[in-house]
Amino acid sequence: MNLLKKLGVLLLTTVILTSSIFVNNTQEVDAATSCIKTLSINKVYKYDIDGDGDKDTIKVYRANGNLVLKVNNCVKTLISRYNPSDFVPTIKIYNFNKNDKSSEIVLEWAYQSEWGTKILKFKNNTCKVNKDYYDAMIHSYNPNTGMITFTEYDYGRYKSFSKAIGGFGCYSQVKVNGYNLYNQSTANTISMIRENRYIADKNLTAYTSTKGTKKAFTIKKNQPVYVYALYQNGNKKYIKVKNSAGKYGYIKIGSSMLFKRSSCIFGR
Numbered sequence: 001m002n003l004l005k006k007l008g009v010l011l012l013t014t015v016i017l018t019s020s021i022f023v024n025n026t027q028e029v030d031a032a033t034s035c036i037k038t039l040s041i042n043k044v045y046k047y048d049i050d051g052d053g054d055k056d057t058i059k060v061y062r063a064n065g066n067l068v069l070k071v072n073n074c075v076k077t078l079i080s081r082y083n084p085s086d087f088v089p090t091i092k093i094y095n096f097n098k099n100d101k102s103s104e105i106v107l108e109w110a111y112q113s114e115w116g117t118k119i120l121k122f123k124n125n126t127c128k129v130n131k132d133y134y135d136a137m138i139h140s141y142n143p144n145t146g147m148i149t150f151t152e153y154d155y156g157r158y159k160s161f162s163k164a165i166g167g168f169g170c171y172s173q174v175k176v177n178g179y180n181l182y183n184q185s186t187a188n189t190i191s192m193i194r195e196n197r198y199i200a201d202k203n204l205t206a207y208t209s210t211k212g213t214k215k216a217f218t219i220k221k222n223q224p225v226y227v228y229a230l231y232q233n234g235n236k237k238y239i240k241v242k243n244s245a246g247k248y249g250y251i252k253i254g255s256s257m258l259f260k261r262s263s264c265i266f267g268r
Contacts, residue, residue, distance in 0.1 A: 206249025
């Protein structure tokens with residue numbers, strides 16, 4: 001593992017330890033983390049994952065060098081060119097939304113300075129959902145709403161924000177409803193990021209909302225702000241900040257750095 005990857009792992013370890021202590025109230029509400037069952041490799045399971053009243057046959061095994069999942073007669077590759085000596089992934093059955101009658105099979109993996117989550121959903125012999133969330137691990141979920149909260153880092157769904165603020169960690173959210181997964185627009189930053197003192201590299205305009213029409217305040221060059229959330233809806237991207245006076249606003253981001261690099265966090 002080279003020095004850059006070692007730094008990435010060090011940052012991940014620090015972020016995990018920090019975020020586990022300084023979880024905000026929103027994440028505490030979504031405190032459910034338990035799964036229905038953890039699946040072992042080469043073991044056959046019987047469980048009704050599509051809610052039709054019949055038990056489905058589930059097995060995880062190696063085939064042609066890959067780690068695969070078979071549900072009834074449907075086979076899906078979980079990890080290509082899988083080498084068990086490199087890492088041991090976890091495969092679990094969840095019920096993220098108790099109101100939609102179906103369950104999820106989730107793969108979580110971590111290798112050196114890379115990690116990710118895959119969510120699969122099946123109906124009879126058909127895989128209806130096969131979704132990867134790179135650089136993201138399940139932090140919690142709320143079975144009453146179907147909302148999953150991921151701890152996500154700067155190579156994930158919000159990766160374009162790294163061009164504006166450097167490295168970061170956030171709590172991204174995805175809503176599960178039946179066989180549909182809906183990405184949520186707002187991701188709160190982890191405590192390490194919101195406690196970091198970002199110094200403006202130029203004059204910045206903060207707006208009252210993500211509509212970007214009404215000015216809230218100006219952050220002058222060399223003034224500090226704190227980044228509280230990331231907002232992404234199509235091509236519309238903002239960061240929610242708090243200034244030294246305690247006021248909140250939204251700054252539009254593009255492809256250039258907003259803050260002095262010396263005040264940003266870079267781990268990988």
